[in-house]
Every structure is written in structure tokens, then in C-alpha cells.
Amino acid sequence: MFRKRISHSLALLLFTMPVVIAVRSSAQGTNLTPVGSFDSHGDVGTVLHSGSTTYDPGTKTYTLAGSGENMWFATDAFQFAWKKVSGDTSIAADITFVGLGGNPHRKAVLIFRQTLDPDSPYVDVALHGVGMTALQYRDRKGERTYDIEIDPPAPARLHLEKHGDAFILYLARGEGPLEPAGASIHVPISGTYYVGIGVCAHDANVVERAVFSNVALTTNIAPSTPTKLVSTLETVAIDSTDRRIVYVAPGHFEAPNWARDGKTLLFNREGHIERLPIAGGKPEVIETGFATRCNNDHGISPDGKLLAISDESQGDHRSRVYILPIEGGTPRRITPNSPSYWHGWSPDGKTLAFVGERNQDFDIYAISATGGEESRLTTAKGLDDGPEYSPDGKYIYFNSERTGSMQLWRMHPDGSEQEPITSDEFNNWFPHISPDGKWMVYLTYEQGVSGHPANKQVMLRLMSLSDMKVTVLAKLFGGQGTINVPSWSPDSLHLAFVSYQLVSDQTLPSK
Numbered sequence: 001m002f003r004k005r006i007s008h009s010l011a012l013l014l015f016t017m018p019v020v021i022a023v024r025s026s027a028q029g030t031n032l033t034p035v036g037s038f039d040s041h042g043d044v045g046t047v048l049h050s051g052s053t054t055y056d057p058g059t060k061t062y063t064l065a066g067s068g069e070n071m072w073f074a075t076d077a078f079q080f081a082w083k084k085v086s087g088d089t090s091i092a093a094d095i096t097f098v099g100l101g102g103n104p105h106r107k108a109v110l111i112f113r114q115t116l117d118p119d120s121p122y123v124d125v126a127l128h129g130v131g132m133t134a135l136q137y138r139d140r141k142g143e144r145t146y147d148i149e150i151d152p153p154a155p156a157r158l159h160l161e162k163h164g165d166a167f168i169l170y171l172a173r174g175e176g177p178l179e180p181a182g183a184s185i186h187v188p189i190s191g192t193y194y195v196g197i198g199v200c201a202h203d204a205n206v207v208e209r210a211v212f213s214n215v216a217l218t219t220n221i222a223p224s225t226p227t228k229l230v231s232t233l234e235t236v237a238i239d240s241t242d243r244r245i246v247y248v249a250p251g252h253f254e255a256p257n258w259a260r261d262g263k264t265l266l267f268n269r270e271g272h273i274e275r276l277p278i279a280g281g282k283p284e285v286i287e288t289g290f291a292t293r294c295n296n297d298h299g300i301s302p303d304g305k306l307l308a309i310s311d312e313s314q315g316d317h318r319s320r321v322y323i324l325p326i327e328g329g330t331p332r333r334i335t336p337n338s339p340s341y342w343h344g345w346s347p348d349g350k351t352l353a354f355v356g357e358r359n360q361d362f363d364i365y366a367i368s369a370t371g372g373e374e375s376r377l378t379t380a381k382g383l384d385d386g387p388e389y390s391p392d393g394k395y396i397y398f399n400s401e402r403t404g405s406m407q408l409w410r411m412h413p414d415g416s417e418q419e420p421i422t423s424d425e426f427n428n429w430f431p432h433i434s435p436d437g438k439w440m441v442y443l444t445y446e447q448g449v450s451g452h453p454a455n456k457q458v459m460l461r462l463m464s465l466s467d468m469k470v471t472v473l474a475k476l477f478g479g480q481g482t483i484n485v486p487s488w489s490p491d492s493l494h495l496a497f498v499s500y501q502l503v504s505d506q507t508l509p510s511k
Helices: 008-016
Strands: 021-023 040-044 052-056 061-066 078-086 089-098 107-113 122-128 133-138 146-150 157-163 166-172 179-186 192-200 208-219 228-237 243-250 254-258 264-269 272-277 306-311 320-325 340-345 351-358 361-368 384-389 396-400 407-411 427-433 439-445 456-464 470-478 494-503
Touching: 052 078, 061 078, 061 192, 078 107, 078 208, 089 107, 089 192, 107 157, 122 157, 133 166, 133 179, 146 179, 179 228, 179 243, 179 470, 179 494, 192 208, 254 494, 306 340, 320 340, 351 384, 361 384, 384 427, 396 427, 407 427
Parallel strands: 146 243, 340 384
Antiparallel strands: 021 052, 040 078, 052 061, 061 208, 078 192, 089 157, 089 208, 107 122, 107 192, 122 133, 133 146, 157 166, 166 179, 228 243, 228 494, 254 264, 264 272, 306 320, 340 351, 351 361, 384 396, 396 407, 427 439, 439 456, 456 470, 470 494
């Protein structure tokens, strides 16, 4: 290394500069010298260039330099400044990258980590160099990483809370207050664990730096008393399982449909159907005339020109199925009997499949898209629900509890040859077939959950219809309203759904 003698004047200048504490240690904690509010720091995983953490007591800022190929997949490599804690904890900071270059996905994180092993379970909020923010998590040791992405601009402040195994993200934009970001996850990090700040270059050959200011680390935080519901409209890619937040709002909305042009999502809220660009923005209400009590059973015709709704505003205030132009207009009633709940449209656009309660029994029915007499397709005792046509028109998929638990079935459109598709220990609801006919996604509740209630820990599971192999697409807090109706993108690559968070209405500190 090139060295030279420091002049007397330079030495005097350095002596009079603000004191900066720099500590280097291994991630195994062999040197536990404190640095600011943290017990120690070090590189987690394998890095080509050692990282560092410095703390300026005058400005109360931390500057972390970190290398590392990534914090992703099954192993991580990054610089980590940590405190070993137990119980419920929160951490918040303002984060700024040093320099404009570097990999667009360099990461500066607030992180909770079970151990210092590179494949440890963890949850973090990662600010990326490109301005994207993501809630990242690995829920089991050695498993892959998942994330929930929030598009730029970068927030002014990030705040991540742990309550038991629940992690809730809050963000502040500009000078605004901290607000729920719409991203939360349950990961079993328990006992003694590590919480802190970190930097990963996303490039094994370089070192990137970020400054963390106004860092607030609070241990033993008071139990959260949920008083407010937050709804989040998300999309998930079936190949990567990456999730992206499209729209977040306090209150309750549900059941997205993906428009045939791929550019718009529909959902229901407070009795109305709303339209939202897939790129995000402000939703607008679709005019539905007298139908002002629309529920979460609605969908778009195969040609994209019509909208089927299930509305409870007329007569006995029990749900009936109506059709209106996709742009909005006066609904035309299809089902004479009630209650009736739309769920499927035949590929040729001529027939609707719906669920009807008749004589205190819920069964699946079909009816012409122009109205007329309904045709009963199922007669088994127990609830039959969620009918949806396959894209080739050969089957209607549905869920039924006729065997004692809710499982997925299919039958021919005339109701013949009813056969089970799933038979496992879970309760499975609402099968939705991808437009290319290759995949089926469905909602899964744990054992012991009756019906399809809201506010439960659920999974979206993906089945390949070629070999019936099942994988987990997403884990979330939701249920009723998450994917009640078809929500595949036209290219069969993404799915839209709604997740929910129950958060405290207390005022969060902005700094």
C-alpha cells in the first residue's frame, strides 16, 4: 500500500476534525467493540473486499461500506452492523447512497436476522440504488429469498417493526409522516436475534457506501393493538414469485380482475367497481347505475367488452348477477333468482357459471349470458363454490366441501364426470386457470379454518396442470377478498391479488 508521512499541519487538521469511531470485526462477533448503538459489525457471508462501519457521534450518522455479490437466493454477502436483542423491536433510518454510480440494485437495508450465518432466516427493508424499495425475507434457513417490491421514488424514511413473527413496513415520502407501506410478512424469527443496518454492493468486485442518519433502534416496544385495516393490491410473477405493490389504501377493497388489454385492474370497494392502471395511480369508479352494492364476485367477458357484477341493491337485497358494458352503464339482470354470485364466463362468451343458494344449499349453476332459465350442475351436499371455465371450454373447475374439507374439483360444462383435483390437509378455494391453460392458482387456508374468512394467514399455491405439481406462489395475510375471481394477466405470467394488514392507528415518530 502506498504510504507517506503526514505533515504537521495535516496532523493538526486531523486532530481537530470530528471524532469518527471505526471498528472492524468478523460477522462471528470475535470483536464486540460497540459502534454507536450497535454491539459490533462485520461481513456476513463471503466477500472479496472487507467492509467497514464508521460512526460520527457529532452528526450521529453511520457510514457503511459493503461488498458482496448479493443478498438474495439462499445466501447473503454484506456488511452488517448489529445489536443482539430479544422481544419485539423496531428500527428506522434515513438512508442515502454515497456516489451516483454502482449497480442499480446495490442495497442498503434495515434488517432482522436470526443468526449471522449467510443462509439465516431474515426480514429486511432494502433501499435499492435504482430507488426501488423492497421488503425481503427468507422464512427458513437455507431457503430462497422472496420480496415485495415498491416502485420509486425512494422514501425519505424507512421504519420496520417486529411484533412476534409479524413484520410491518412503514415509509415516509418527502416531508410526510410514516405510513403503512402495504407490505408485511410473517417469518418465525424468535428468541435472541440480530437487528441492525447493512450494505451490499450487488457486485462482488466493488465496495459501495451508504449513510444511515436519524437511526432509531427501539427494543421491547409495546404490543401493537391493531385498529386500522390497510388493503394492498399486488401482482406476483409466477416464474420468480417476485411481488409488486400497485396500490395501497386504508380501508377494505378486494377481488381484482385483470383487463384483457393487460393495462388495467378492476376491484370492488364500498359497493362500487373501480378501475386502476396496472402502472399505478388513482382509481376511478365505473358507473354501474342503480347497482351500488356490488360484492366481490365480478369479472370481464372473454372479448373484454362486458362486465359481469353481483349486486345486492335491489328488491330483497340479495345478490343477483348483472351484465353491463366494460366502460360502465346500466346493468342488465341475468339471474332471476337470488342469491346468485357470478364466478365464470365460458370461452365463447355465451354462458355464465355462478353459485346460487337454493333451499339452503349452495350449488353451481349455469345460465345463458342473455338470461333465461338456470341449469343446476352440482347436487352434492355441502358448499360448492368458485366455478370457472377452463380456456378450452372442456371443464368447469370449482371448490367443494363434499368430502369433509374444502378441495378443488372439476367437471364437464354439463355437470358430468365430477372429479377431485386436490386432496390434501389444507382447505383450498377459488381455482383460477391461466389463459394459456397451463396453470391453476388457488387460495389455501390452514387446517381447521371454516369457510373463507378474512384476515387469516393464507397461501396462494400454483399447480402445473401438465403434471399436477404444486408450489407456493405467495404467503400473505388475507383470505376473503384476496382472489375470489379470475385475476390472471392475459399473458399468463402474472397474477393480481389483494393482501391486508391490521396496523395500529397510533402516530409513528417521523424522526
